Amino acid sequence: MFRFSKTILVFALFSASTAAFAFDKYQGVGRPATPAEVKAWDIDVRPDFKGLPKGSGSVERGNEVFEEKCASCHGSFGESNEVFTPLAGGTTKDDIKTGNVKGLSSGELPQRTTFTKVATISTVFDYIQRAMPWTAPKSLKADEVYAILAYLLNLQEIVPADFTLSDKNIADVQKLLPNRNGMTTDHGMWPGAPAKKGGIGNGGKPDTANKVCMKNCKPEVQIGSTLPDYARTAHGELRDQNRSFGPVRGTQTLGPEAAKKAADAGTLDLATKSGCMACHGMKSKIVGPGYSEVVARYKDQTDAESRLIAKVKAGGQGVWGSIPMPPNGHLKDEDITTLVKWILSGSK
């Protein structure tokens, strides 16, 4: 009996391995993921809320968390256009009724915000949970994500100030999103099965139909737009962005002052590579203070250079607000000195 069942088992395994394709063909490659591993990484939330964690958060709590962890980039009301495009604004009560943001077609919108575009509330939850805050992604607890989202929904006047968002009522909020009906998949740019076969889109049919014409294709050339003067010089010295030999030269777009600017750009480059520019602006605050603000604060202090060098190395907190500056032990001493001197000299 024992022997018989073993044979059955072997037979069953053999059948499985010769199924439509070769499951377990690559012996010794890969191992099963543990439930804890899958749980740790599988954090995505779909439009049908599959993957949504349990939890809740109030507008009020969201206001606190947002002020502490989000406002430095997004502004206290999600309105800031300093670091990223605005999160909030641009929709009306009527949009909430229709589910189509009218400003998108009327031309009244100066700029599209997150809530003028997004049609699925799950998207915002998923993104905050996986990628925010900017410098510490995945550090928010589920309740904090609910709270931040509740606060944003309140800013957008989708939910009242005493609202608490939770896994229980998020589907109801979905029905109030101002641009929930604003997406179309009727296009030919989805590379999978078309909608009529259960997929997306029209099956690859393009929306333009130019033809190959070789002679006298039109009566005249109609110029729609030419390069504006400011754009000609906005990208620096074009001569220096081309080889100094060959059939063409880069066109000289700047005068002799270009060399000086290029030297400054070198230090700016160092600051960028060292990660400084992720948090500091030249003039204004991003997460930490802008460089001109630093200069203003330290201008009369004779030991400013040495103090700032120490600060860049070891990190600090409290001088400019509660968000700490991380230590920068990975930077070379000489680079830190160059950067601090550059900042104190007006970063020009």
Place this chain on the structure above:
Amino acid sequence: MGDIVKQPGRLRPAPENFLSEEQVKAVGSGRRDFLRKSFLVAGAALAAPKLVRAAEGDPNILENPAWTTSLGLPVATNPYGMPSKFESQLLRRESPGLARVGGASVSFAPLQGLFGIITPSGLHFERHHQGWHDIDPSKHRLMVNGSDDSLLKKAKVYTLDELMRLPSVSRIHFIECGANTGLEWGNVAVPTVQYTHGMLSCSEFTGVPLKVLLEDCGVDYKKARYVLAEGADGSSMTRTIPMEMVESGEVFVAYGQNGEMLRPENGYPLRLVVPGVQGVSWVKWLRRIEVGDKPYATKDEAVHYIDLLPSGQHRQYSSIQEAKSVITTPSGGQTLLDKGFFNVSGLAWSGRGRIKQVDVSFDGGINWKTARIEGPVQNKALTRFNVDWVWDGSPAILQSRAMDETGFVQPTYGQLRKVRGTKSIYHNNAIQSWKVIESGEVSNVQVL
């Protein structure tokens, strides 16, 4: 107009580099006999016999240079070879004002100086969503799981050691950001091909077809019709990919790029390759693949990478990069050295397959000439085209127009805007025009 040249059909002999800035300017101001004089002046600065020789010919020929008369450097002086010091101008660059945070920005590849179809790995364009990391490959893992257990027999974890044991493929494909040429939807905004088209690169990638991994995990293709790809960076970028593309075998998880490992900026040690589809779907630092029965509406397919139409609707899940081409030499921000013969050269590509034909116009699209295509023409790869041109010194407008193997022909700006308006940001594949004026200066214009 540039200071270098203001005269049509100007002649410039080879030894340009011994002219000073002022002398070059003097040439530009129209004193055409100046070159001959400066030749003599330059010679006069040297010893007298050399003056005589200079009149006899080019000192670069008459005098053997240092590299011909001395010992060169030994092998492995540079254990990892770098470009010549004379090539320092061709760098990937940011477009000022495009993004305010370097970690969520773009650097553009210098297409104006590249040859053939392969982008040098160090010049490959960059687009990061939350900065880049140099990930320790011994600590990198790829997980494959299902949105629920019924879609996959078992969720698995793979190390690089294991992935690199599996049967591999090597294929040349272009990668283009969906927002490439996005600055130009409304009007001309940037001066050179680096900034108009430089979110474009092409490499030979090596890796394992994703279907091998999904089948190793026992995927149920009947139920699992979508794949979610997720990165290991801070943004943990996610995008939805159709299972049809995976089943076809063309989607693969790549570790190799142009014969070596991927560069950190391009996803080291593992990225997804989704041929013909916009770059955002080629998830870098790939850490997880989830198979699902529905699309995911992730941030980069529900807030960004959606195409605004004049109706106010956004196209969602628009992924394919349709046929497109651009002339790279000569191109905006360059100046032709002289009238006479030029090899006009450019790139064509299509997310729907191979390039079939490229036509070039020198009169803004009234008449066209079919360009030579440099083979072998590969599927969903950059394709180099060349065409002869004799410039007579009069104004011209250069254009290229690609047709792919489906018969689709690259649209004009007029045709594209008619259906998609001017605010889309994404998937601008309109015909690019470069205007040449009498001075030889080339600039960006849009022909409707």
